[in-house]
Amino acid sequence: xxxxxxxxxKDDLAFELVSxxxxxxxxxxxxxxxxxxxxxxxxxxxxYFAYGADRVYVxxxxxxxxxxxxxFAEALYQIAQKNDAQVLLLASTKRGKELSPRVAQKLxxxxxxxxxxxxxxxxxxxxxxxALGGNTVASEFIKTPHKVIAVMPKTFELGAKxxxxxxxxxxDLDLKEPRTRIVERxxxxxxxxxxxxxxxxxxxxxxxxxxxxxxxxxELARALGAEIGCTKTLCSDYQWLSExxxxxxxxxxxxxxxVISVGISGQIQYTVGIRGARIAVAINKxxxxxxxxxxxxxxxxxLYQVVPKLVEALRAA
Amino acid sequence: xxxxxxxKQIPDLQQIRIKDRRPLLEGAPLxxxxxxxxxxxxxxxxxxxxxxxxxxxxxxxxAKLKDGIKEALxxxxxxxxxxxxxxxxxxxxxxxxxxxxxxxxxLGEHDLILCGEGSTDNYSGQVGPRLAELLDxxxxxxxxxxxxxxxxxxxxxxxxxxxxxxxxxxxxxxxxADEINQPRLASLRDILKAAxxxxxxxxxxxxxxxxxxxxxxxxxxxxxxxxxPEQERKQxxxxxxxxxxxxxxxxxxxxxxxxxx
Ligand SMILES: Cc1cc2nc3c(=O)[nH]c(=O)nc-3n(C[C@H](O)[C@H](O)[C@H](O)COP(=O)(O)OP(=O)(O)OC[C@H]3O[C@@H](n4cnc5c(N)ncnc54)[C@H](O)[C@@H]3O)c2cc1C
Ligand SMILES: Nc1ncnc2c1ncn2[C@@H]1O[C@H](COP(=O)(O)O)[C@@H](O)[C@H]1O
Numbered sequence: 001x002x003x004x005x006x007x008x009x010k011d012d013l014a015f016e017l018v019s020x021x022x023x024x025x026x027x028x029x030x031x032x033x034x035x036x037x038x039x040x041x042x043x044x045x046x047x048y049f050a051y052g053a054d055r056v057y058v059x060x061x062x063x064x065x066x067x068x069x070x071x072f073a074e075a076l077y078q079i080a081q082k083n084d085a086q087v088l089l090l091a092s093t094k095r096g097k098e099l100s101p102r103v104a105q106k107l108x109x110x111x112x113x114x115x116x117x118x119x120x121x122x123x124x125x126x127x128x129x130x131a132l133g134g135n136t137v138a139s140e141f142i143k144t145p146h147k148v149i150a151v152m153p154k155t156f157e158l159g160a161k162x163x164x165x166x167x168x169x170x171x172d173l174d175l176k177e178p179r180t181r182i183v184e185r186x187x188x189x190x191x192x193x194x195x196x197x198x199x200x201x202x203x204x205x206x207x208x209x210x211x212x213x214x215x216x217x218x219e220l221a222r223a224l225g226a227e228i229g230c231t232k233t234l235c236s237d238y239q240w241l242s243e244x245x246x247x248x249x250x251x252x253x254x255x256x257x258x259v260i261s262v263g264i265s266g267q268i269q270y271t272v273g274i275r276g277a278r279i280a281v282a283i284n285k286x287x288x289x290x291x292x293x294x295x296x297x298x299x300x301x302x303l304y305q306v307v308p309k310l311v312e313a314l315r316a317a
Numbered sequence: 318x319x320x321x322x323x324x325k326q327i328p329d330l331q332q333i334r335i336k337d338r339r340p341l342l343e344g345a346p347l348x349x350x351x352x353x354x355x356x357x358x359x360x361x362x363x364x365x366x367x368x369x370x371x372x373x374x375x376x377x378x379x380a381k382l383k384d385g386i387k388e389a390l391x392x393x394x395x396x397x398x399x400x401x402x403x404x405x406x407x408x409x410x411x412x413x414x415x416x417x418x419x420x421x422x423x424l425g426e427h428d429l430i431l432c433g434e435g436s437t438d439n440y441s442g443q444v445g446p447r448l449a450e451l452l453d454x455x456x457x458x459x460x461x462x463x464x465x466x467x468x469x470x471x472x473x474x475x476x477x478x479x480x481x482x483x484x485x486x487x488x489x490x491x492x493x494a495d496e497i498n499q500p501r502l503a504s505l506r507d508i509l510k511a512a513x514x515x516x517x518x519x520x521x522x523x524x525x526x527x528x529x530x531x532x533x534x535x536x537x538x539x540x541x542x543x544x545x546p547e548q549e550r551k552q553x554x555x556x557x558x559x560x561x562x563x564x565x566x567x568x569x570x571x572x573x574x575x576x577x578x
Contacts, residue, residue: 069446069456094476098458098492101410101443105450110411110537113441131543132438133330136340138543143536179455179489183471184482200575224576236461236475237496243477249440258575268330279575280550281566290331292554297569300556306563313563317576 005085006034006053007076007099009067010153011044013091015051017151019159020118021089022052027120030086033057035079037072038064042168049166051159057083057171067095068178073102078173080107080146087125089118092150100150109146116152116253125149134249134272152253154196193227193244195252200226200259203247203274206233207263207284207303211240216307217262223314229254231270247273263303266291283307318370318465318487320360320429321421322394323448324353326378326385327438338544347381349388352433356493358500360431361393363465371395373424377405377416383516390511391503398424402520407533410439414447416531419524421452429470430490434459442492449490457483458492 004021008014014034021032033055034048042058049056057079063071076099080088088103090096092114104111116137117128124141127149131138142149195201202221208214221228229247234240247254249269255276262283264270271294274280282295285302292298299306328345335341349357357374364370374389376382377400386397400416408416421427430452432445442458449456461480462473465487474481475494503511521531529535553569555562570576 069458070449073446073450094459097442098446098456101441101446102450102456104443105411105414105447110409111441111443112538113443126541130440132328132333132340133440135330135333135335136543136545139541141539141541143539180457180483180485182481183484186480186482188479236494243475250435258570258573275546275548279570279573281570287554287556293552294550296551296553296573297566298552298554299562299566300554301559301562305559309559309563310566313567314576317567317571 002084002086003031003033003054004087004089005076005080005083006032006089007037008091008093009095010091010093011047013093013153015047016154016156016158017089017091018048018051018053020156022159024087024118024120024125028123031055033083033085035059035076037075038067045166045168047161049164050161052162052164053166055167055169057169059171059173061173061175063175063177066182068180069095069098069102070180071175071178072099073106074175075173076103077106079171082171086146088146088148090148090150092152096150100148104146104148107146107148108144109148110142110144111148111150112140112142113150114152115149116155118149118151130249130272134268188242191242193242195227195229195245195247195254198227198254198256200224201229201247201254201256201274201277202226203229203231203259203261203264204234205231205262205264205270208234211238213304214240216304216311219311220260220262220307223311224258224260226260231264249273261291261295262307264291265289266294318363318367318428319426320363320370320372320431321375321424321427322353322357322360322372322389322431323417323444324349324357324374324376324389325433325436326376326382327436330438335545338547340543340545347385349385350433350437352435352437352493352495354500355495355497356431356433357389357392357394358498359463359493362498363429364393367465373398375417375420376400377408377413379406386516387508387511388503390514390516391507392501394514396515397517399516399518400524401518404521404528404532407536408531409536409538410441410443410447411537412531412535414444414451415535416521416524416526417444418448418451419526420519421448423519423524428468428487429465430454432490432492434492434494445490445492452490454488454490455485456490456492457485459494460491461494461497463491463493463497
């Protein structure tokens, strides 16, 4: 029987996909299954059932002990083939995003990564994603019989848990030892932030000269009750802030009531992340910066003068 | 060592205009994507350390590649292969990977394939992993540091929660993050010198590909629409006296009801 196969290395993201998969499966008249791969897989099977999976495939194999795209792609491919899974729903984390095209290639399938919406139209799946660096949103059909879709985390609401039973299928896979080896993992110092839920957001960019100066941004955030986000340079290159705080095409798409972009030029890969904001404000010393055209209100000025003044005024107000 | 760098020519996104929600690409100059340039820079740095390394720039695209590829040659690629043929037009990531894989096989021995983590316009991140699958290579994505010694490759990957240090043996496919390096700019002298470097142009037929396997016909994706989201911002800008502008802003935000909940 054809089915939708869900996988994410993060169970919580897989649950979002299972919830949505159930809705899509109902429309397409197919069941929903999930693949649980590697060490400890299967431990949370009951939750998969509670969110709507009819079946879980549990695979333990030495080649799956750590995430290697090569081995995980082969594992998903074998599970999909054996069980006639036509649609694969993955989470577009970095790992999911490198896994999807590899498994798609094995299946001869079209693939959409970073999907922001999936709906059933004319018995097919219509998938949306940002295109042209975030300038546009493309709606796409996948024409091949197999379809692989990697969905941005938090795109779908987590459905309500129900007391449901499902089938646990232990699968035997024929896998080769992956050719890559992980020799070290350096954890990033990061605190849990949830920019998607923030009501007020202060985003800081390259206008900030040094890490120590983050203090003035923190004060502004405190005065506003805001979370702090940043542009790519600050987290990827300088590592002043954790990647959790990245706003934009390769980071979070936010929808606060208010966002203040400080020392940010307004390149499309950033602004796509604040498009959902109700009110957008910019502070930039360059009056020609593109961010002003993408803002409701702007102040042309040096952030080192404007921000402290704004904090003072907010406190007085 | 033979290195192949895959480069995609894209419209300069800062120069795209939107009219009636439709992107106007005609006026926008064509450039190579940021991460593709970083991939090339990394290849050239490897070559500067390991004597006897050859760097081939590989690009599929339109006729303007002929001019654009000079930049890659000037930066340090030894030769270039351009896949320019009407049947290639409209290829999606599957068709693109198929053509690039055939070209890499035709080039012969390869030790390292370098791609961007994503193309600057599409940013699907698909072409690298698809190529790795087609060429049966291990893949290491999101690489911010790369070291090669003999046939050993060591890379630091930038993942969400960690930096992951990964090793493999060549041949391998690596996709680079843009923080891996600061690509050099080509001097005029380099560009002139580059005019003498060999550039080959291959068609679909040269790669043994039929017209149904590439281009729009060979695509797995059908784009139904591609429009800019509707959005109007008020674009009120305050400048001048510091006290005044902050007061103006706070008044405006208070009126909008986004302050002091
Ligand atoms: C495929 C791809 C994906 C990407 N994804 C993302 C993403 O998700 N998020 C992201 O942010 N970027 C992303 N980028 C990078 C993006 O293109 C830009 O490089 C980045 O957003 C620029 O950051 P910035 O505005 O902080 O820096 P800049 O563009 O350098 O701008 C700095 C601004 O600060 C202003 N300034 C300087 N000093 C002061 C001062 N004292 N007071 C006030 N203003 C000052 C300057 O006038 C300037 O406008 C991506 C790029 C690519 C190619
Ligand atoms: N037409 C192309 N020609 C050469 N290389 C390409 C092409 N398209 C994509 N690539 C390579 O594949 C990477 C990922 O592209 P994408 O899958 O579009 O995000 C790019 O950074 C390039 O290195």
